[in-house]
Amino acid sequence: MTTWVLVDKTLPPNRRQIFCSCESFRKRCLVSYEWGKVEEGLVHGVASVFCPSKYRGRGYGTRHMNELAKVLHGWQSEYGKGIASVLYSGIGKEYYAKAGWLPSPKNGHFVFPCVEMEKSPLVKLVPESELEALCRRDEAMIRTAMAMPSTARKRMVILPDLDHMLWHIRKEDFAVNYIFGKKAEAKGAIAGNPGKQVWAVWVRRYYGHPDHPDEGGEDGGNVLYILRLVVEGDTTANRPHEGQLVPATNAYMEQAASLKAVLQTAQAEAAKWRLDQVKLWEPSPLVQSLLEQSDLGATQVERHEHSIASVLWFREDGDRKDEAPVWVNNEYYAWC
Structure with missing residues (x-):
């Protein structure tokens, strides 16, 4: 800095x-x-x-x-x-x-409502100690995808490394401890079998105290942000989104189930920590297609x-x- x-x-x-x-x-x-x-x-x-x-x-x-x-x-x-x-x-x-x-x-981003529910047996919560290994796996997949020829003349990606995640998480740790007097242990969730896994890393953002919902925030509420969403095997990920053909989603049934379970876990975490909504920025075309077919109650928003x-x-x-x-x-x- x-x-x-x-x-x-x-x-x-x-x-x-x-x-x-x-x-x-x-x-x-x-x-x-x-x-x-x-x-x-x-x-x-x-x-x-x-x-x-x-x-x-x-x-x-x-x-x-x-x-x-x-x-x-x-x-x-x-x-x-x-x-x-x-x-x-x-x-x-x-x-x-x-x-x-x-x-x-x-x-653009998707907004999901908070929902109180039990965690799916498909899902494992991700503690901070496991973030580095996930970030390294993610970076390796990005490097492979970026080395593939593309119709775009030039592409740029900011690497989603551990430093990025911890920068957000340290702000969360301070706010959560200030409001609740404790630490939120789950920094994300993962589901599925290796090679077809889905994981999300998230952060809790408080713009105002939950007891005073009118205090602030760009939308008047507190948010659980998905910092990074990874779907293994997603051929539309790590690429420019314009003009991509979305593959048949039935080929991704296992990932679709894991994606739903991971996002439902995010919704439950948001409810648990008295947040108002979950936000996911710019998902891949495949993920967007799966969301549009799901019953997660997602709303698509374009920021202006x-x-x-x-x-x-x-x-x-x-x-x-x-x-x-x-x-x-x-x-x-x-x-x-």
């Missing part, structure tokens, strides 16, 4: 007003070309852009983002090649686009104002490129 501030450099140290600030988070990524060549690199996630109220309306926010765009390409280059910067706009699609962070064409995934793509010479890459796996784990 790096903190950035906009100041007047002509003033002496310790007397400079902070006109605007933000944070960036270094993330590992893969870039794949249409013939299957894969490169590793860095993505800098930008978050918490803030301008004090007395300085708003003077262009400081725009200046701050323009200056930031100039330096991020080479930032922390000792860890790898700078590929892109991403942010999740909470003020629509236009503001950050002017500085080069272009909105993703789609920003909040959490708009936006990308600033870097060129080799360090200049910005207007064309956005095809972002694969735009799921909640990458949010910051």
Whole structure:
């Protein structure tokens, strides 16, 4: 994590007003070309852009983002090649686009109601101690998929590694302990036989105390977010979603049963921890098809104002490129 501030450099140290600030988070990524060549690199996630109220309306926010765009390409280059910067706009699609962070064409998710129920015998809860092994398996599958030729000229994926999961989970641990005085042990759920397993890693997000439901949240409620959903054998996963043909879902009957059991477990966990809903960002075409055929009560939503995934793509010479890459796996784990 790096903190950035906009100041007047002509003033002496310790007397400079902070006109605007933000944070960036270094993330590992893969870039794949249409013939299957894969490169590793860095993505800098930008978050918490803030301008004090007395300085708003003077262009400081725009200046701050323009200056930031100039330096991020080479930032922390000792860890790898700078590929892109991403942010999740909470003020629509236009503001950050002017500085080069272009909105993703789609920003969709599914919403599931909370339901009190017993855990399916098909499901095993995932403790924190087992997350690293699952993340490694997931990354191996992503690397294989990214090495396959694609119709997309260039694809980019932010790797769903353990660091991402724990960043979200540590926030959860603090909030859950503050509200309930204990820790939530289940960090996800897994079902199925090896080779056809389905698992989800999740996080509990409290925007307000459960006793005061009107306190906040973009939708007025607290959420169990599916950070990452993996379906082994899903040929539509880890690929651009546009124009894909969804395979016959009857070939995935075992995974369909496991998927339902895992998501029902998420619904039950949300109810147990007094959350209001479950959200799953941008599932694969196969998963979306299975959800549409299920009785889980899922509602599909397209975001237009909040959490708009936006990308600033870097060129080799360090200049910005207007064309956005095809972002694969735009799921909640990458949010910051």
